[in-house]
Amino acid sequence: MTISKCHIQSADCILLKFVDNSFTLCYNVVVTTDTTIFCMFSLLTGGLLIEFHFGGLVVKILLIEDNRAISKGLVYTLEQNGFEVALCENAESTLNSLGGDFDLFIVDVSLPDGNGFELCDEIKRVCETPVIFLTALDDEDSIVKGFDLGAEDYITKPFSSRELLARIKRITKKLDKTMTMNFGDISIDFDKKQVCKNGNPVVLTALEYRLFAMLAKNSGKVLTREQILERIWDLSGNYVEDNTLTVYIKRLRKKLDTNMIKTVKGLGYRLEV
Numbered sequence: 001m002t003i004s005k006c007h008i009q010s011a012d013c014i015l016l017k018f019v020d021n022s023f024t025l026c027y028n029v030v031v032t033t034d035t036t037i038f039c040m041f042s043l044l045t046g047g048l049l050i051e052f053h054f055g056g057l058v059v060k061i062l063l064i065e066d067n068r069a070i071s072k073g074l075v076y077t078l079e080q081n082g083f084e085v086a087l088c089e090n091a092e093s094t095l096n097s098l099g100g101d102f103d104l105f106i107v108d109v110s111l112p113d114g115n116g117f118e119l120c121d122e123i124k125r126v127c128e129t130p131v132i133f134l135t136a137l138d139d140e141d142s143i144v145k146g147f148d149l150g151a152e153d154y155i156t157k158p159f160s161s162r163e164l165l166a167r168i169k170r171i172t173k174k175l176d177k178t179m180t181m182n183f184g185d186i187s188i189d190f191d192k193k194q195v196c197k198n199g200n201p202v203v204l205t206a207l208e209y210r211l212f213a214m215l216a217k218n219s220g221k222v223l224t225r226e227q228i229l230e231r232i233w234d235l236s237g238n239y240v241e242d243n244t245l246t247v248y249i250k251r252l253r254k255k256l257d258t259n260m261i262k263t264v265k266g267l268g269y270r271l272e273v
Helices: 068-080 091-095 116-126 140-148 161-176 206-217 225-231 242-256
Strands: 003-008 013-020 023-030 035-044 047-053 060-064 084-088 104-107 131-135 153-156 180-183 186-189 194-197 200-202 261-264 268-271
Touching: 060 068, 060 091, 068 084, 068 161, 091 116, 104 116, 104 161, 116 131, 116 140, 116 225, 131 161, 140 153, 153 161, 180 206, 186 206, 206 225, 206 242, 206 268, 225 242, 225 268, 242 261
Parallel strands: 060 084, 060 104, 104 131, 131 153
Antiparallel strands: 003 035, 013 023, 035 047, 180 186, 186 194, 194 200, 261 268
16 A cells, blocks of 8 residues: 655646556646645455545644554554654653644553553643543443543554544544634634734744644633643743743733733633633
């Protein structure tokens, strides 16, 4: 099976060419908008299946799995199906990677320096990114605990690649519907990484954008200063200091001309909806 991924500009005419040992398939496509295209094909019983996905976002997955035999196969399968995958093998490295703007976490429960349940709890304190548990623990108590912690799905090992992909597809379909969020006259497009006021783009620095995106994804919830400081950093890769965070909050309020970013005294900040 061959998979190709490319970014194409509007009005481009491209030739998609698939080769699989004994045959070649060519397909011409005229594109009317800037987009990312995923082209996939696979041999099925009795013929060829071709799928074209236009306007699709590259879904970024963080896989937390310490078994290298399993992780190697999972990374290969996910990448071959158009996903962008990063791998962590323990809880510590995962916590250090939470600022990576991932769309989905796949978490093993048994980790060398902790467990996936505690890790999921930490993730949910910071963001609303979906979590799938992938574990050998198949007892009822573990499954219920996983869902109680806010996991979107719980898959027990052994599992099939088709089942995992189907469950991921179900979850990522929801992502397509939430690529843009609106808060009155302010909107944020997570695909374009752009914030608009009354339909007009607002010029934000990278750190200002990340800060507003974090507040937007957790709108209505209080984010403590500690939670925010752990997840944002400057252009040099250094974490922002406490007093600097106050400055950036003030800048955001001024640039967006809004009072929706509320200070919760003694705790942190909340984007009011």
